[in-house]
Amino acid sequence: MLTKIMKYEWRNLTADWTARLVIALFGGLILFAVWNAKSWVDFQKQTLAQVRQEESTRLDSLQTLARKEQARVDSMVAAAAVARNGKAADHKTPPLAWGVRHPGYAGNWAGSRYAALPPGPLAAFAIGQSDMNPYYFKISANRKELFMGARELENPVKLLVGQFDLAFVIIFLYPLLILALSYNLVSSEREGGTLAMLLAQPLSLRTLVFGKIGLRALVILLTGLVFTLVAFAFSGADFSAPGLWLQLLLWSVAVTAYAALWFSLAMLVNAVGKSSATNAVALAAVWLIFVVVIPASLNLILSALHPVPSRVQFVQAMREATASAEARASELMAKYYHDHPELSKDSVEEFLIRRLAMIQDIETAMAPVYERFEGQLAKQQALVNRLQFLSPALMLQRALYAIAGTGPERYQHFVRQVECYHQTWREYFTPRILQNVAVVNYTETPAFRFEEEPPAALAGRATAGFVGLLLPTFVIGGAALRNYQRYRVAG
């Protein structure tokens, strides 16, 4: 019986030109969305390639220069030894000349390397926060705020209105498509007078509803999936990328769970037994509240409950720390000498020590300021993680951004690695500065490699969304089914 209903529904649906038009339009929007986001991903990849190119040519030419300089110095030392007739050299090694072999010159300026966050395999599905978060940093031994403030250029209007990507199409448009095709599931049959006739057959109302919903779900989900895969394949995706299939699976599950929730809502509203027009208005209101009003209001609530301290105050703290370090420079230097007995005092330029001492002091002063910011943001995010269950749009956004790797978690994962790398970089150069050791092999300085999060972390994050979407689906669906038992077929 179920298959028979689905067959007739299929005929109905395909005979209706508006339904065909709506579905074709939806497919077209998916193609445009993936193409649009893909062009951003390509832009990022292209920029990263340029960045890597710049780094390798710069380091190669510096290395050549440094080797030449080393050979020159070596030959001078050898010549001096010959001149001294093999007598032991003076104990004092002279400070390294400021220039290509100098560890301070290499580590703070010339020898900088990039730390890059490559777009994940599904990045073309959700631009997410990737248009605001930087995707590479030029690391130096300096304070992190001096290189972590660099941002990609973007028109603020584009950031404000948001990106046209698959995540947008699914979060905003998918429910409308579902509601447009199923707001009058049962009510239209009743209004057309066909419901009583249908139920005079050996057919239960539940089976009828299941058949109608089932076919629509099949059509809508398959349309979405097929167009998505087609767009993905034509955008030149690499199907052998690690983690791709898991991410595609998680993506499909998330989208299906979201669709299921909206279908169950349509079922419930139809079960109340009002007219088609009333159903349409009611479902549109639900959409408006879940997709527009709750997320927008949540922003107000977040900034009221956990306001992030102002960046203006951050700048002030930084300025005061810098001014105070400058004022106490000689005192800080004395302390630094004391803390670093390994320092070869005679052969290291004073300004370098002054610099190191000041950096240390400013960083100590700034640490609590950073902590305050990160703490408030973490609180906001924790609140979002709890309040996301208020709206399916919030749950889906979080899940989709996480799966595509364009949400806050993967970026924070990147930033943590960059901070570790910054430490490694300093640990490589500072001892060389303190002990006056030349840097010759520029290509052998520590390099950055982004480690992806383990798939389990990703799956865990997405699962919260799945549960949040599926649980209400069952509750709402159950309520709808109960209501259909008491459905008044006529009158």
Place this chain on the structure above:
Amino acid sequence: MIFTIAKKEFTEMLRDGRFRWSAGIVFVLLLAALLAGWRHYEDVKAQHLQAQQAERNLWLNQGSKNPHSAAHYGVYAFKPKVSLSAVDRGLEPYLGVAVWLEAHRQNQFQFRPAEDATPVQRLGELTAATTLQVLIPLLIVLLAFSAFAGEREQGTLRQLLSLGLRSKTLALGKALGIAGALSVLLLPAAIVGAIALLLAAESGAAAAEFSRLAPLTLSYLIYFGVFVFLALIISARVSSARVALVALLGFWFVNCFLAPRVMASIAKHAHPTPSAFAFQDALDRDFRNGLDGHNPYDQRRKELQTRVLAQYGVDSLAALPVNFDAIAMQEGEKYGNLVFDKHFNRLFDTFEKQNRVYALGGLAAPLLAMQSLSMGFTGTDFMHHRDFTRAAEDYRRALVELMNKDMEVNSKTGDWEYKAGPALWQGVPAFAYTAPGVGRVLQHHAGNFAVLLILFIATGAACFLAAGRLKIA
């Protein structure tokens, strides 16, 4: 007659529970958004004032140091807020709040508030402006979709017209009725907003704020008018109220959600934004090779040296009565300013070209024009940002020049031990900025205003035509 119809429509709407509920919700959201916007404005204003003061103190009390060190230490400029930004935050979350003004470099603005927010912000923010731009048109759609279609379905349209009532009068009456119902919601909100504005504006600035508020209000009224006319047209032309509702909801969705993103994407594809890497690379290249590509740095410095030596009639730098390093640095600044102007202007022009393409979409989706106008009048659009950027950059250049000049006159070439004191720091005036007046906003957004006005006139005319050829059955 018109007023009888308007009054009937008005009374009917006020008695309608659905209208009361939805208008109530919209009103609460509007007030909450205004309140939040106002609080945010007050907070940020206080912070900026205090920070600018603290920044000035740091500058004045930096002790004695070499003027060039002082120029490197520089100052931070913080963007002040226009009090109307409580109504529309506009681009603010996506623009940096502060810029470091230092020697040698024009820096980009730093610290975009949206970076300190969760991704939820990207789904849209609740401000008075978004409520007015998105939710009020929806309310208009709900009020007006059945205006003619509903009467036709109930059979009352035929009755009405058989009384000798002209259908154009009917249309006008209905439009007025809808406007009346809306004003029940909007007037109190407008009064609350105006009082808040009066309280928020600093003494003396209130006049300037109201000169922006008036055209802002007018633009919104025109925008709402377009929706009223459009709803009446559809209601008059389509077969049933249900179809009218679906068509109008479809247009509303395209206008509010689809068109902005699609047009912003198209604008970027039409005028691509360079990457920060390419931008920096082009800047560096001009610094290295000269603006024409044939005038490298060493050569520029050598020419300058010959010129300065000739000017003072001496044959070595040591014999100069002034500090040649300072002269060379100032010359470098002048050159750098040309390079920065070239590249930053090109970048900002690209953004403005993109914004013009975006605004073209206003002809099909009035939100795009309304959004730009609203941001313009509330001082949160790109034009205002660019103006502030220019002012801050001019201040930076004047400051650095003053430092270089002092060093040039008061020290000799190679003397980096020379130190200046508080007298020099005080010679730099505090950074002061006033936002452009409403005249410039009008000039900049004339196109957007014209788009809105054209739509208003066109939909108004079409509404009368449609009313004239009303389908009765």
